[in-house]
Amino acid sequence: MLDNPTQPTFEIFDPCGVVDLDSRPIADRKPALQGLRLGILDNSKWNANKLLRGASEVLSQDIDFATVNYYVKKHGFSTDAPPELIEQIARENDIVLTAIGDCGSCCSCCIRDSVALEDLGIPTAPIITTEFVNETRLTRVAIGMPDLRPIVIDHPVSSITDDEVLQRVAVIKAQAQEVWLGTRADI
DSSP states (O other): OTTOTTSOOOOOOOSOOOOOOOOOOOOOOOSOOTTOEEEEEEOOOTTHHHHHHHHHHHHHHHOOOSEEEEEOOOSOTTSOOOHHHHHHHHHHOSEEEEEEEOSHHHHHHHHHHHHHHHHTTOOEEEEEEGGGHHHHHHHHHHTTOTTOOOEEEOSOOTTOOHHHHHHHHHHHHHHHHHHHHTOOOOO
16 A cells, blocks of 8 residues: 555544543441441432332341431432532431442432542442443443442342342342442452
8 A cells, every 4th residue: 555655545543542541549448337327328219218228227237327317319310419418418427328220320320429429538339230230330430430339239129029129138238338348349
């Protein structure tokens, strides 16, 4: 091609470039959970309340929380929590449990809420479902907090029975403690 100047030349761009992102650290993990203030951020998704209240109950069987504060003030499950709500939660709590990420937009919003709380120094355990593990990983990397560890429960959530809620609550109980203590492995 270079030997024949009459031939047209083409410039080819590689769409598989490298994205250079700064990584933000997660909040310092807690050495113990006894006596901490637990915040529960409910994104109003179907069955999120059942999962969060059930998880709060079973966690409280083993952990003597100073308080458990519930927040259901989001404008919708497919929106981020307002900054003033995130700031209030950070002021009033030491650790947070939030749910649910079981669909595309609610999953990314749940992760973004968690990142906002982590940025304010609050270890946060977002609950997602098995169908959205990859999307969650991409979201965590894209917004600069790849070390955030979610709780992963079986999909679906919106149409499950009370027995299935209890099964998922047992998983939340174990994994939430791992997230807050910093022992949860990456997914």
